[in-house]
Amino acid sequence: MDLSNGSPVISDPMSMSQSLMGVLPSNMMPFSVRPGGYSGAGGAGVNVSRRKIEEVLVSGLLDAMKSSSPRKKHNVVFGEENLPEEDPAYSTWMAKCPSALASFKQIVASAQGKKIAVFLDYDGTLSPIVDDPEKAVMSPVMRAAVRNVAKYFPAAIVSGRSRKKVLEFVKLKELCYAGSHGMDIMTSSSAHYERNAEKGKEANLFQPARDFLPMIDEVSKVLLEVTSRIEGASVEDNKFCVSVHYRNVDEKDWELVARLVNEVLEDFPRLKVTNGRMVLEVRPVIDWDKGKAVEFLLQSLGLSDSEKVIPIYIGDDRTDEDAFKCFGRGTADTGYWSRRRPRKPRPSTRSGTRLK
Numbered sequence: 001m002d003l004s005n006g007s008p009v010i011s012d013p014m015s016m017s018q019s020l021m022g023v024l025p026s027n028m029m030p031f032s033v034r035p036g037g038y039s040g041a042g043g044a045g046v047n048v049s050r051r052k053i054e055e056v057l058v059s060g061l062l063d064a065m066k067s068s069s070p071r072k073k074h075n076v077v078f079g080e081e082n083l084p085e086e087d088p089a090y091s092t093w094m095a096k097c098p099s100a101l102a103s104f105k106q107i108v109a110s111a112q113g114k115k116i117a118v119f120l121d122y123d124g125t126l127s128p129i130v131d132d133p134e135k136a137v138m139s140p141v142m143r144a145a146v147r148n149v150a151k152y153f154p155a156a157i158v159s160g161r162s163r164k165k166v167l168e169f170v171k172l173k174e175l176c177y178a179g180s181h182g183m184d185i186m187t188s189s190s191a192h193y194e195r196n197a198e199k200g201k202e203a204n205l206f207q208p209a210r211d212f213l214p215m216i217d218e219v220s221k222v223l224l225e226v227t228s229r230i231e232g233a234s235v236e237d238n239k240f241c242v243s244v245h246y247r248n249v250d251e252k253d254w255e256l257v258a259r260l261v262n263e264v265l266e267d268f269p270r271l272k273v274t275n276g277r278m279v280l281e282v283r284p285v286i287d288w289d290k291g292k293a294v295e296f297l298l299q300s301l302g303l304s305d306s307e308k309v310i311p312i313y314i315g316d317d318r319t320d321e322d323a324f325k326c327f328g329r330g331t332a333d334t335g336y337w338s339r340r341r342p343r344k345p346r347p348s349t350r351s352g353t354r355l356k
């Protein structure tokens with residue numbers, strides 16, 4: 001990825017938002033969209049259409065919330081899956097995205113003579129999904145496994161959590177960490193970082209949304225306040241993004257959550273909302289995501305030659321799909337990973353796994 005042209009910050013978020021309307025699925029729509037301008041100015045007609053737009057946005061957000069954790073529980077053993085009764089949409093999706101575990105031998109064969117780099121999501125991948133985000137701890141067995149991976153391969157954790165928080169959970173200094181959905185990247189070990197930090201340096205840190213920090217701080221406070229009246233709702237400040245959790249909210253109140261988040265974002269046109277597993281994630285409207293973060297890490301670690309390196313990304317959430325895209329089969333329309341060097345079609349080495 002060429003970052004030499006400047007930062008990934010989009011200078012005109014409003015026009016980008018407008019151009020995205022109707023293109024993105026509702027769950028990825030920037031809900032701060034206000035076509036026609038939102039300033040309170042204008043006649044009754046403008047207000048009517050504004051109200052309609054708001055209703056569309058809220059109901060889109062609500063739909064996304066309802067479908068946010070559709071994954072079915074199934075048992076996966078290497079090369080075999082025992083699935084419960086499936087719906088057709090799930091089967092179609094399964095056919096499009098074959099299990100990496102079922103293709104394990106193929107992956108091993110494709111990796112011969114190449115260097116492997118491993119990228120791991122945190123919640124739902126290294127830790128189980130639990131009701132209280134503060135209690136999503138990693139088991140000692142999982143920690144030992146990750147430590148072992150990092151011993152043999154360059155490895156990084158790529159999480160929606162703040163980098164600090166995810167490091168507290170993982171507690172391994174031998175990995176790289178990309179927090180806040182990749183907006184807070186530390187490319188070397190934390191031990192190294194701490195040494196530099198002591199010297200007042202911020203070497204090895206890449207924070208493309210730095211300018212948004214005061215705004216994120218502010219929106220986090222407002223969200224905390226407005227959601228405090230909804231039983232079960234909670235707000236988690238992830239430094240460059242904010243999570244509004246509704247896992248513990250009664251479903252009848254989900255619409256209220258959507259409405260309040262949407263209302264708050266009216267005052268923050270440079271922020272958008274996406275949804276994860278029972279969570280709304282408020283973040284800057286910048287051209288940056290976990291996929292871009294992985295590309296950046298590959299480049300920073302000197303692993304950008306796709307002829308010599310096989311990156312493996314394991315994640316369970318929608319936001320992880322941005323990373324799958326950068327080395328997925330024919331889907332890398334934005335990633336430099338495959339754009340850099342046009343390649344002959346090859347057997348699938350897609351490594352994003354469905355573990356849930």
Ligand SMILES: O=P(O)(O)OC[C@H]1O[C@H](O[C@H]2O[C@H](CO)[C@@H](O)[C@H](O)[C@H]2O)[C@H](O)[C@@H](O)[C@@H]1O
Pocket residue numbers: 121122123124128129130131132133134136158159160161236238243245247276277278279281317319
């Ligand atoms: O990219 P990730 O590391 O997967 O982070 C995404 C979000 O994960 C966390 O929320 C999820 O896990 C919680 C604990 O199991 C669960 O209670 C919640 O419903 C899930 O959405 C984290 O708390 C969020 O801030 C992250 O954005």
